Amino acid sequence: MKNLPLLFCGIFFALAFSFTGLILTSNIQLGSLTQTTEMLVPSDADPSIMVMAEGEPLFPTKPVGLAQQGKEVYISMGCMYCHSQQVRRADFGADIDRGWGPRQTVARDYILQERVLLGTMRTGPDLVHVGGRPLNADWHHLHLYNPQITSKGSTMPPYAFLYETREIDGAPATDALQFPPNSEYGPEPGYEVVPTRRAKALVEYLLSLKINYSLPEAPILE
Amino acid sequence: MSDSPSKSPQESPYSSSNEAVRAELSEIDASIRSAALFFVISAISWLMLGTIFALLAAFKAHEPDFAGTFEFLTFGRVRSAHLNAMALGWGNNIIFAVGLWIMARLCRAPIHHKGILLIAGIFWNIGLSVGIFGILRGDITSVEWLEIPHYATPLLVISYALIGVWGVMAFRFRKGDHVYVSQWYILAALFWFPWLYVVAQIMIIWFPARGVVQSVTNWWFAHNVLGLWLTPMALATAYYLIPKVLGRPIYSYYLSVLGFWALAIFYNWAGVHHLIGGPIPVWLISAGIVASVMMVIPVIVVGINHHMSVVGLHKEVWRSPTLRFVVFGAISYTLVSLIGSAMALRTVNQITHFTHFTVGHAHHGVYAFFTMIMFGGVYYMMPRLLKREWPSAGLIKIHFWCCAIGITIMVVALQVGGWIQGLEMNNAEIPFLETVQNTIPWLKARSVSGIFLTVGHVAFAINFFWMLFAAGAVRAKQGPTLLDDSKEGGIA
Numbered sequence: 232m233k234n235l236p237l238l239f240c241g242i243f244f245a246l247a248f249s250f251t252g253l254i255l256t257s258n259i260q261l262g263s264l265t266q267t268t269e270m271l272v273p274s275d276a277d278p279s280i281m282v283m284a285e286g287e288p289l290f291p292t293k294p295v296g297l298a299q300q301g302k303e304v305y306i307s308m309g310c311m312y313c314h315s316q317q318v319r320r321a322d323f324g325a326d327i328d329r330g331w332g333p334r335q336t337v338a339r340d341y342i343l344q345e346r347v348l349l350g351t352m353r354t355g356p357d358l359v360h361v362g363g364r365p366l367n368a369d370w371h372h373l374h375l376y377n378p379q380i381t382s383k384g385s386t387m388p389p390y391a392f393l394y395e396t397r398e399i400d401g402a403p404a405t406d407a408l409q410f411p412p413n414s415e416y417g418p419e420p421g422y423e424v425v426p427t428r429r430a431k432a433l434v435e436y437l438l439s440l441k442i443n444y445s446l447p448e449a450p451i452l453e
Numbered sequence: 454m455s456d457s458p459s460k461s462p463q464e465s466p467y468s469s470s471n472e473a474v475r476a477e478l479s480e481i482d483a484s485i486r487s488a489a490l491f492f493v494i495s496a497i498s499w500l501m502l503g504t505i506f507a508l509l510a511a512f513k514a515h516e517p518d519f520a521g522t523f524e525f526l527t528f529g530r531v532r533s534a535h536l537n538a539m540a541l542g543w544g545n546n547i548i549f550a551v552g553l554w555i556m557a558r559l560c561r562a563p564i565h566h567k568g569i570l571l572i573a574g575i576f577w578n579i580g581l582s583v584g585i586f587g588i589l590r591g592d593i594t595s596v597e598w599l600e601i602p603h604y605a606t607p608l609l610v611i612s613y614a615l616i617g618v619w620g621v622m623a624f625r626f627r628k629g630d631h632v633y634v635s636q637w638y639i640l641a642a643l644f645w646f647p648w649l650y651v652v653a654q655i656m657i658i659w660f661p662a663r664g665v666v667q668s669v670t671n672w673w674f675a676h677n678v679l680g681l682w683l684t685p686m687a688l689a690t691a692y693y694l695i696p697k698v699l700g701r702p703i704y705s706y707y708l709s710v711l712g713f714w715a716l717a718i719f720y721n722w723a724g725v726h727h728l729i730g731g732p733i734p735v736w737l738i739s740a741g742i743v744a745s746v747m748m749v750i751p752v753i754v755v756g757i758n759h760h761m762s763v764v765g766l767h768k769e770v771w772r773s774p775t776l777r778f779v780v781f782g783a784i785s786y787t788l789v790s791l792i793g794s795a796m797a798l799r800t801v802n803q804i805t806h807f808t809h810f811t812v813g814h815a816h817h818g819v820y821a822f823f824t825m826i827m828f829g830g831v832y833y834m835m836p837r838l839l840k841r842e843w844p845s846a847g848l849i850k851i852h853f854w855c856c857a858i859g860i861t862i863m864v865v866a867l868q869v870g871g872w873i874q875g876l877e878m879n880n881a882e883i884p885f886l887e888t889v890q891n892t893i894p895w896l897k898a899r900s901v902s903g904i905f906l907t908v909g910h911v912a913f914a915i916n917f918f919w920m921l922f923a924a925g926a927v928r929a930k931q932g933p934t935l936l937d938d939s940k941e942g943g944i945a
Contacts, residue, residue, distance in 0.1 A: 242640065242641040245717035246648055246717075246721055249721040250648075252722065253737060254652065257669045261664060306595040307591040307593060308529050309533055315807060317731050319730035324878070325880060338664055338732050340664075346595070347668050349731055351597065351807065386889055386896075388513060389521045
């Protein structure tokens with residue numbers, strides 16, 4: 232090849248095409264998505280235009296406080312390398328059948344997240360709706376401390392370093408982990424296991440992960 | 454060594470027995486020696502460290518309690534340390550060594566101011582060390598292929614720019630009219646990689662784009678690290694070494710042109726196939742699928758071109774340490790790419806997505822294709838840089854067989870296991886925990902494959918450092934180190 236300007240242009244435009252087509256265009260299409268109400272209603276002025284219903288709450292909502300700090304823990308532990316945060320549509324995979332969420336997730340669900348953790352691996356189950364599943368904080372703490380306690384045979388690593396084992400001083404702490412009777416993972420008699428601030432934040436974050444609202448483009452069908 | 458049958462040295466700078474051309478190449482080799490040696494030593498050091506991280510991650514995947522009390526070795530961090538040590542430590546350093554060396558040789562342009570190149574290389578490795586330390590410490594970003602924390606990435610960008618510009622400078626001051634196919638690939642990749650990396654850093658880490666635009670950018674970047682950085686560099690190396698060692702030109706110039714442009718046009722759209730079924734507009738995904746399937750064209754074209762270039766000379770390929778690795782890599786390129794195109798189809802992706810199948814596929818590409826070709830590149834480059842031969846043919850054979858067997862076990866185990874995992878995961882009647890447990894035998898097979906690869910890497914490292922440091926102990930050899938006892942001459 233001797234036509235060097237052509238070579239340079241080709242090299243440049245090859246990537247410029249996909250950069251424009253995929254990155255800039257999706258930014259134009261999705262970059263201005265905003266919160267909305269669960270359903271749209273016809274506008275008073277022009278019934279052919281659908282608008283947000285007045286006075287209705289807006290979704291998605293922004294995680295706040297401890298849950299937001301818990302997301303930092305989730306990120307620093309690399310949870311997303313085994314847990315995705317997305318639900319595929321009903322006839323594509325078994326995401327909804329497995330109870331991972333009541334509907335498919337859509338682009339708008341993620342607009343308020345500073346870091347989006349869709350994930351591409353399901354060594355463990357999807358977590359986008361884990362806060363909406365019948366698992367309480369006690370269960371999550373035991374599961375994080377050692378997954379074998381709640382899910383025998385799981386390949387999830389233990390996060391016991393997020394917990395502190397200490398001697399019981401007077402009355403047991405109210406937030407001490409409640410191990411099942413005779414659990415081989417429980418502390419020695421006279422000792423208790425309490426969550427650190429990071430563990431509490433992480434569980435708060437997990438409990439905050441919920442797809443319990445409809446969006447106009449993705450309603451929850453009963 | 455056989456002569457180039459059809460072209461004079463002037464027309465064919467890549468295969469020559471002409472004394473003057475050889476002297477010129479020797480001068481170019483001398484100009485890049487210190488920098489290239491530094492990059493190869495760094496690359497092999499990262500390869501060994503990355504192998505340790507890999508073994509830990511692989512073992513922890515089926516023995517979760519192993520080293521479970523160490524926060525810095527938790528699975529999410531150690532697998533990310535592995536990925537970055539391999540991609541940016543082994544991959545980039547070996548590209549800087551082999552890619553720049555090939556570029557300088559093909560341009561017949563000695564490297565000037567090599568001190569700056571060396572210093573940039575040192576800073577690249579400092580930046581990477583800080584980054585990987587940061588990952589283990591918990592500053593991991595949890596963005597795939599961009600795990601390195603924000604405080605280390607600017608140093609990486611600046612050092613990359615200083616290194617990459619050397620390839621462009623060599624091209625700028627090239628002699629002769631002819632621009633060989635390897636030069637297109639290297640030039641393009643040197644230009645594409647910083648664009649991808651900087652855009653991804655800005656849009657995901659520094660000024661996060663809204664919502665899933667981040668995810669689209671993430672996979673545009675991550676897939677193109679393979680497609681527009683590792684792949685062109687490995688193809689450039691194969692295109693350089695096959696005619697060099699065999700002493701005959703590449704089969705078809707026109708197929709080279711077609712293969713290059715088809716790759717340039719289609720590969721960079723393909724990354725969105727990592728988000729099939731995900732919460733992004735369907736037209737984006739469809740574009741990614743179309744591009745993924747269109748990749749069949751450059752893959753078949755390059756496959757035919759490489760195959761026709763070695764056909765009939767299989768004995769020579771088998772005897773040459775360089776070509777044994779390069780041809781293994783070239784065959785893997787065809788295989789892994791065709792599998793990749795199939796995986797982008799919605800019906801297949803529905804099963805393979807979110808499973809170990811994809812992990813197997815990634816190693817098929819980055820290891821069986823890219824890394825094997827780069828091993829071949831090192832086997833060819835070192836004797837020419839150091840003016841001495843590889844000390845042990847036995848260690849080269851151990852290296853080849855352990856890597857070939859190891860990566861084959863890994864890919865088969867993860868893809869068979871991943872396929873079963875995908876089928877089971879899509880059947881809600883099978884409890885999730887049961888599907889997890891059914892993957893364990895396959896994950897154990899992966900750990901076994903890791904032991905093979907480790908042995909191979911250790912053999913490679915011993916041979917390399919033996920050659921580098923114990924020059925006096927290496928018996929002066931007559932001719933290159935070849936892999937069988939045949940008395941005929943040849944070129945390594």
